[in-house]
Amino acid sequence: MKKSTEKVWYKRMWIYITGGILLVLAVYLIVQGIRCNMAVKSSEESLAAYGAKTAHLSYGDMSYVDKGKGEVILSVHGIFGGYDQAYNTCKDFSADYRIIAPSRFEYLGSDVLGNGTPAEQATAYIELLDELGIEKVYLLATSAGGSIAIRFALDYPERTKGLILYCSAIPLTEKPESYAEYAGPPAFLCNDYAMFLISPLFEPIMGMEPSTIYSMLPVKDRKDGVILDASITNPDMARNFEDYPIEDLGVPTLIFHAKDDKLASYTDTEKVISRFPNCTFISFESGGHLLTGHGEEIKKAVAEFISE
Numbered sequence: 001m002k003k004s005t006e007k008v009w010y011k012r013m014w015i016y017i018t019g020g021i022l023l024v025l026a027v028y029l030i031v032q033g034i035r036c037n038m039a040v041k042s043s044e045e046s047l048a049a050y051g052a053k054t055a056h057l058s059y060g061d062m063s064y065v066d067k068g069k070g071e072v073i074l075s076v077h078g079i080f081g082g083y084d085q086a087y088n089t090c091k092d093f094s095a096d097y098r099i100i101a102p103s104r105f106e107y108l109g110s111d112v113l114g115n116g117t118p119a120e121q122a123t124a125y126i127e128l129l130d131e132l133g134i135e136k137v138y139l140l141a142t143s144a145g146g147s148i149a150i151r152f153a154l155d156y157p158e159r160t161k162g163l164i165l166y167c168s169a170i171p172l173t174e175k176p177e178s179y180a181e182y183a184g185p186p187a188f189l190c191n192d193y194a195m196f197l198i199s200p201l202f203e204p205i206m207g208m209e210p211s212t213i214y215s216m217l218p219v220k221d222r223k224d225g226v227i228l229d230a231s232i233t234n235p236d237m238a239r240n241f242e243d244y245p246i247e248d249l250g251v252p253t254l255i256f257h258a259k260d261d262k263l264a265s266y267t268d269t270e271k272v273i274s275r276f277p278n279c280t281f282i283s284f285e286s287g288g289h290l291l292t293g294h295g296e297e298i299k300k301a302v303a304e305f306i307s308e
Contacts, residue, residue, distance in 0.1 A: 029197075036196040043217035052083050052109065057127045060111025064102035064128065068094040071161070071306055072134050074125065075101040076152075078143025078168075079184060079229045080216040082108030088215070089142050089166065092299050097306070100137070102128060104148065107225035116228045118236050119243075122152035126159065138306060140164040143264060143289065144229045147236050150244065157250040162305060165255045166298075167289050170269045171237045171244045179238035184230025190223040207262040207288040246275040253279040254305045256298060258287035280305065 055062045065087040073093060077086035086101035093099060103110040105121055113120045125148075129137065138161050141149030146168025153160045189195060199213035206212075216222070237244050253276045257269045266283070273281050282301055287294050 032197055033193060036193050039196065039214060040192050040218045043214065047082075047084060047108070050084055050087060052103075054109060055128050055131050057124065057131065059113040059124070061109060062102050062111070062124060062128055063109030064100060066098070066100055066132070068096070068098045070097045072098045072100060072137045073140050073164075074129070074137040075099060076139060076141035076145035076149045077101070077104060077107070078145050079226055079234075080219070080222055081142075081145075081225075082222060084108070085142075085215065090140060092295055093302060096303065097138075100128075100132070100134070104145070104225060106228050107222050110225075112228065116232050118148045118151040118233055119155060121148045121233075122155050125152060126156060129159065135159065136161050138162045138164060140166060140302075141168045142166045144169055144233055146170060146264075147233050150237075150246070150249075153249055153251050154244065154246075160251045162251055163249070163253045164302060164305065165253065167257055167261050167264050167291055168255075169234065169237065169264060170255075170272055171246050171275065172241060172268070173271050173275065175241040176238050179235055181235060182230050183234035184226060187223075187227055190219055190226050192217060192219045195219050205262070207260060208290060212290075246272070247277060249277055251278070252305070252308075254301065255279060255281045256284070256291060256294075256301070257281075258284040258289070258291055258294075260286050261289045263289040 050065050052063045052065050055064060063083050065083045067087070073090055075086040075090045077089065082103045083101050086103070087099060090097075090099045090101065102125070105112040105116045105124070113124050129135075136159050139149040139152055141164070146165050149163060149165065149168070150171065153163045189198070195216060196213055199210045202208045202210050202212055255269065255273065255276075257264070257266050259266045273279055282297075284291060284294055291298065
Protein backbone atom coordinates (compact mmCIF):
# COMPACT_ATOMS: atom_id res chain seq x y z
CA MET A 1 0.00 0.00 0.00
CA LYS A 2 2.82 2.34 0.93
CA LYS A 3 4.70 1.68 -2.34
CA SER A 4 1.52 2.30 -4.34
CA THR A 5 1.00 5.63 -2.57
CA GLU A 6 4.59 6.65 -3.28
CA LYS A 7 4.18 5.82 -6.97
CA VAL A 8 1.07 7.99 -7.15
CA TRP A 9 2.89 10.81 -5.38
CA TYR A 10 5.92 10.62 -7.73
CA LYS A 11 3.62 10.50 -10.74
CA ARG A 12 1.79 13.61 -9.57
CA MET A 13 5.07 15.38 -8.88
CA TRP A 14 6.27 14.71 -12.41
CA ILE A 15 2.96 15.96 -13.79
CA TYR A 16 3.24 19.15 -11.72
CA ILE A 17 6.89 19.69 -12.72
CA THR A 18 6.23 19.03 -16.41
CA GLY A 19 3.15 21.23 -16.33
CA GLY A 20 5.12 23.99 -14.60
CA ILE A 21 7.90 23.82 -17.19
CA LEU A 22 5.39 23.92 -20.05
CA LEU A 23 3.58 26.85 -18.44
CA VAL A 24 6.81 28.82 -18.02
CA LEU A 25 7.78 28.00 -21.61
CA ALA A 26 4.37 29.11 -22.90
CA VAL A 27 4.56 32.38 -20.97
CA TYR A 28 8.10 32.98 -22.25
CA LEU A 29 7.06 32.38 -25.86
CA ILE A 30 4.07 34.68 -25.51
CA VAL A 31 6.15 37.43 -23.92
CA GLN A 32 8.80 37.07 -26.65
CA GLY A 33 6.08 37.24 -29.28
CA ILE A 34 4.82 40.51 -27.81
CA ARG A 35 8.36 41.92 -27.60
CA CYS A 36 9.02 40.82 -31.19
CA ASN A 37 5.88 42.54 -32.50
CA MET A 38 6.82 45.74 -30.69
CA ALA A 39 10.37 45.59 -32.07
CA VAL A 40 9.13 45.02 -35.63
CA LYS A 41 6.80 48.02 -35.43
CA SER A 42 9.62 50.15 -34.05
CA SER A 43 11.94 49.01 -36.87
CA GLU A 44 9.34 49.82 -39.50
CA GLU A 45 9.00 53.32 -38.05
CA SER A 46 12.78 53.73 -37.98
CA LEU A 47 13.09 52.83 -41.66
CA ALA A 48 10.93 55.81 -42.58
CA ALA A 49 13.51 58.14 -41.01
CA TYR A 50 16.16 57.19 -43.60
CA GLY A 51 14.33 59.09 -46.32
CA ALA A 52 14.92 56.35 -48.86
CA LYS A 53 14.18 57.11 -52.49
CA THR A 54 13.13 54.76 -55.28
CA ALA A 55 14.75 54.59 -58.70
CA HIS A 56 12.52 53.11 -61.39
CA LEU A 57 14.99 51.14 -63.45
CA SER A 58 14.46 49.11 -66.63
CA TYR A 59 13.89 45.87 -64.74
CA GLY A 60 12.02 47.28 -61.70
CA ASP A 61 12.58 49.40 -58.61
CA MET A 62 15.64 49.94 -56.45
CA SER A 63 15.40 51.68 -53.08
CA TYR A 64 18.38 53.71 -51.94
CA VAL A 65 19.60 56.40 -49.56
CA ASP A 66 21.56 59.31 -51.02
CA LYS A 67 23.25 61.62 -48.49
CA GLY A 68 26.32 63.82 -48.26
CA LYS A 69 28.58 65.55 -50.79
CA GLY A 70 31.97 64.92 -52.31
CA GLU A 71 33.60 61.73 -53.56
CA VAL A 72 30.96 59.02 -53.94
CA ILE A 73 30.98 55.82 -51.89
CA LEU A 74 28.61 53.13 -53.10
CA SER A 75 27.81 50.98 -50.07
CA VAL A 76 27.13 47.29 -50.75
CA HIS A 77 25.44 45.76 -47.71
CA GLY A 78 25.59 42.23 -46.34
CA ILE A 79 22.98 39.57 -45.63
CA PHE A 80 19.86 40.62 -43.68
CA GLY A 81 20.59 44.13 -44.93
CA GLY A 82 18.92 46.83 -46.96
CA TYR A 83 19.42 50.54 -47.53
CA ASP A 84 19.46 51.00 -43.75
CA GLN A 85 22.38 48.64 -43.16
CA ALA A 86 24.17 50.00 -46.23
CA TYR A 87 23.90 53.56 -44.96
CA ASN A 88 24.72 52.76 -41.33
CA THR A 89 27.97 51.13 -42.43
CA CYS A 90 29.06 54.42 -43.99
CA LYS A 91 27.32 57.03 -41.86
CA ASP A 92 30.60 58.01 -40.19
CA PHE A 93 31.81 59.07 -43.65
CA SER A 94 28.71 61.07 -44.63
CA ALA A 95 30.17 64.39 -43.44
CA ASP A 96 33.01 64.10 -45.98
CA TYR A 97 31.63 61.99 -48.81
CA ARG A 98 28.44 61.33 -50.73
CA ILE A 99 26.98 58.01 -49.67
CA ILE A 100 24.81 56.02 -52.08
CA ALA A 101 23.30 53.16 -50.08
CA PRO A 102 20.95 50.95 -52.12
CA SER A 103 19.01 47.88 -51.08
CA ARG A 104 20.39 44.94 -53.01
CA PHE A 105 18.12 42.57 -54.94
CA GLU A 106 14.99 41.56 -53.00
CA TYR A 107 15.87 43.64 -49.93
CA LEU A 108 13.65 46.48 -48.64
CA GLY A 109 11.93 47.72 -51.76
CA SER A 110 14.34 46.52 -54.44
CA ASP A 111 13.33 44.20 -57.26
CA VAL A 112 15.58 41.58 -58.85
CA LEU A 113 17.12 41.53 -62.31
CA GLY A 114 17.24 38.12 -64.02
CA ASN A 115 18.52 35.37 -61.73
CA GLY A 116 19.95 37.86 -59.25
CA THR A 117 23.60 36.99 -59.82
CA PRO A 118 26.39 39.29 -58.60
CA ALA A 119 27.05 40.23 -62.24
CA GLU A 120 23.42 41.25 -62.68
CA GLN A 121 23.50 43.21 -59.42
CA ALA A 122 26.58 45.07 -60.66
CA THR A 123 24.73 45.89 -63.88
CA ALA A 124 21.77 47.15 -61.86
CA TYR A 125 24.11 49.41 -59.88
CA ILE A 126 25.43 50.87 -63.14
CA GLU A 127 21.88 51.68 -64.16
CA LEU A 128 21.28 53.39 -60.80
CA LEU A 129 24.49 55.42 -61.12
CA ASP A 130 23.51 56.45 -64.63
CA GLU A 131 20.13 57.53 -63.29
CA LEU A 132 21.89 59.68 -60.67
CA GLY A 133 24.44 61.07 -63.10
CA ILE A 134 27.40 59.55 -61.23
CA GLU A 135 30.38 58.47 -63.32
CA LYS A 136 32.78 56.79 -60.87
CA VAL A 137 32.53 55.50 -57.29
CA TYR A 138 34.43 53.91 -54.46
CA LEU A 139 32.80 50.61 -53.53
CA LEU A 140 32.57 49.73 -49.83
CA ALA A 141 31.27 46.21 -49.24
CA THR A 142 30.50 44.30 -46.08
CA SER A 143 30.04 40.57 -45.61
CA ALA A 144 27.98 38.99 -48.43
CA GLY A 145 28.22 42.23 -50.39
CA GLY A 146 31.87 41.49 -51.14
CA SER A 147 31.06 39.20 -54.07
CA ILE A 148 29.03 41.93 -55.74
CA ALA A 149 31.56 44.71 -55.15
CA ILE A 150 34.40 42.56 -56.55
CA ARG A 151 32.23 41.64 -59.53
CA PHE A 152 31.50 45.35 -60.13
CA ALA A 153 35.20 46.27 -59.98
CA LEU A 154 36.09 43.50 -62.43
CA ASP A 155 33.28 44.22 -64.88
CA TYR A 156 33.30 48.02 -64.69
CA PRO A 157 36.82 49.21 -63.84
CA GLU A 158 36.13 52.44 -65.72
CA ARG A 159 33.38 53.22 -63.18
CA THR A 160 35.43 52.18 -60.12
CA LYS A 161 37.88 54.39 -58.23
CA GLY A 162 38.66 51.92 -55.46
CA LEU A 163 37.44 48.82 -53.67
CA ILE A 164 36.99 48.67 -49.89
CA LEU A 165 36.19 45.28 -48.33
CA TYR A 166 34.97 45.28 -44.75
CA CYS A 167 34.99 41.76 -43.20
CA SER A 168 33.56 40.69 -46.52
CA ALA A 169 33.22 37.58 -48.59
CA ILE A 170 36.54 36.97 -50.28
CA PRO A 171 37.67 35.01 -53.36
CA LEU A 172 39.43 31.69 -52.95
CA THR A 173 43.06 30.91 -53.67
CA GLU A 174 42.15 28.04 -56.01
CA LYS A 175 39.07 26.40 -57.49
CA PRO A 176 37.43 24.21 -54.80
CA GLU A 177 36.56 20.57 -55.43
CA SER A 178 33.25 21.14 -53.66
CA TYR A 179 31.34 24.00 -52.07
CA ALA A 180 28.07 24.70 -50.29
CA GLU A 181 25.28 25.17 -52.83
CA TYR A 182 23.30 27.01 -50.15
CA ALA A 183 25.37 29.18 -47.80
CA GLY A 184 23.08 30.90 -45.34
CA PRO A 185 20.32 30.43 -42.79
CA PRO A 186 17.56 27.93 -43.66
CA ALA A 187 14.43 29.51 -45.07
CA PHE A 188 12.25 28.46 -42.11
CA LEU A 189 14.35 30.65 -39.81
CA CYS A 190 13.95 33.72 -42.01
CA ASN A 191 11.04 35.28 -40.16
CA ASP A 192 10.75 37.88 -37.43
CA TYR A 193 9.70 35.60 -34.57
CA ALA A 194 12.18 32.79 -35.22
CA MET A 195 15.16 35.16 -35.51
CA PHE A 196 14.04 37.08 -32.45
CA LEU A 197 13.85 33.85 -30.42
CA ILE A 198 17.35 32.71 -31.37
CA SER A 199 18.97 36.15 -30.99
CA PRO A 200 20.41 35.22 -27.55
CA LEU A 201 22.58 32.71 -29.49
CA PHE A 202 24.11 35.37 -31.74
CA GLU A 203 27.10 35.84 -29.45
CA PRO A 204 28.29 32.21 -29.22
CA ILE A 205 27.46 31.40 -32.86
CA MET A 206 28.27 34.61 -34.73
CA GLY A 207 30.19 36.73 -32.22
CA MET A 208 27.53 39.44 -32.33
CA GLU A 209 25.54 41.04 -29.54
CA PRO A 210 21.94 39.75 -29.28
CA SER A 211 20.82 43.35 -29.83
CA THR A 212 21.99 42.98 -33.47
CA ILE A 213 18.53 41.51 -34.12
CA TYR A 214 17.05 45.01 -34.02
CA SER A 215 19.05 46.00 -37.11
CA MET A 216 17.75 42.91 -38.94
CA LEU A 217 14.06 43.59 -38.42
CA PRO A 218 11.69 43.40 -40.15
CA VAL A 219 13.05 40.06 -41.38
CA LYS A 220 9.90 39.46 -43.43
CA ASP A 221 10.91 42.31 -45.76
CA ARG A 222 14.43 40.91 -46.15
CA LYS A 223 13.66 37.18 -46.40
CA ASP A 224 13.73 36.92 -50.20
CA GLY A 225 17.05 38.76 -50.27
CA VAL A 226 18.52 36.44 -47.63
CA ILE A 227 17.50 33.34 -49.58
CA LEU A 228 18.87 34.86 -52.80
CA ASP A 229 22.18 35.56 -51.06
CA ALA A 230 22.37 32.07 -49.61
CA SER A 231 21.64 30.33 -52.91
CA ILE A 232 23.16 32.69 -55.51
CA THR A 233 25.43 35.42 -54.08
CA ASN A 234 27.40 33.57 -51.41
CA PRO A 235 28.39 30.50 -53.50
CA ASP A 236 29.20 32.53 -56.63
CA MET A 237 32.95 33.01 -56.16
CA ALA A 238 33.36 29.26 -55.61
CA ARG A 239 30.78 28.18 -58.19
CA ASN A 240 32.28 30.44 -60.88
CA PHE A 241 35.88 30.61 -59.70
CA GLU A 242 37.29 31.32 -63.18
CA ASP A 243 35.09 34.41 -63.50
CA TYR A 244 36.93 36.13 -60.63
CA PRO A 245 40.45 36.79 -61.95
CA ILE A 246 41.42 38.97 -59.00
CA GLU A 247 44.93 39.37 -60.37
CA ASP A 248 43.39 41.47 -63.17
CA LEU A 249 41.85 44.06 -60.85
CA GLY A 250 42.79 47.47 -62.15
CA VAL A 251 41.81 49.44 -59.05
CA PRO A 252 43.38 49.76 -55.58
CA THR A 253 41.88 47.70 -52.78
CA LEU A 254 41.62 48.30 -49.03
CA ILE A 255 40.71 45.28 -46.90
CA PHE A 256 39.73 45.29 -43.21
CA HIS A 257 39.33 42.10 -41.20
CA ALA A 258 39.26 41.02 -37.56
CA LYS A 259 40.99 37.85 -36.42
CA ASP A 260 38.01 36.86 -34.25
CA ASP A 261 35.44 37.16 -37.06
CA LYS A 262 33.18 34.08 -36.79
CA LEU A 263 31.33 34.58 -40.08
CA ALA A 264 33.97 35.49 -42.65
CA SER A 265 37.22 33.55 -42.35
CA TYR A 266 40.21 35.71 -41.43
CA THR A 267 42.55 32.88 -42.41
CA ASP A 268 41.06 32.69 -45.91
CA THR A 269 41.42 36.44 -46.28
CA GLU A 270 45.08 36.29 -45.25
CA LYS A 271 45.76 33.58 -47.82
CA VAL A 272 44.16 35.39 -50.74
CA ILE A 273 45.66 38.86 -50.16
CA SER A 274 48.55 38.07 -52.53
CA ARG A 275 46.07 37.70 -55.41
CA PHE A 276 45.15 41.40 -55.22
CA PRO A 277 47.62 43.43 -57.31
CA ASN A 278 47.32 46.71 -55.38
CA CYS A 279 46.09 45.97 -51.89
CA THR A 280 46.34 47.45 -48.40
CA PHE A 281 45.40 44.97 -45.68
CA ILE A 282 44.52 46.18 -42.18
CA SER A 283 43.83 43.53 -39.57
CA PHE A 284 42.50 43.80 -36.02
CA GLU A 285 42.96 41.42 -33.12
CA SER A 286 39.31 41.78 -32.12
CA GLY A 287 36.08 43.39 -33.22
CA GLY A 288 34.29 40.43 -34.73
CA HIS A 289 32.33 40.48 -37.96
CA LEU A 290 31.14 44.04 -37.32
CA LEU A 291 34.63 45.34 -36.41
CA THR A 292 33.20 46.75 -33.22
CA GLY A 293 35.33 49.40 -31.53
CA HIS A 294 37.43 50.34 -34.57
CA GLY A 295 35.33 53.11 -36.07
CA GLU A 296 37.94 55.85 -35.81
CA GLU A 297 40.75 53.70 -37.17
CA ILE A 298 38.63 52.63 -40.11
CA LYS A 299 37.48 56.18 -40.81
CA LYS A 300 41.08 57.40 -40.88
CA ALA A 301 42.23 54.55 -43.14
CA VAL A 302 39.36 55.09 -45.60
CA ALA A 303 40.12 58.83 -45.73
CA GLU A 304 43.78 58.13 -46.50
CA PHE A 305 42.82 55.54 -49.12
CA ILE A 306 40.47 57.93 -50.92
CA SER A 307 42.86 60.89 -50.70
CA GLU A 308 45.57 58.82 -52.40
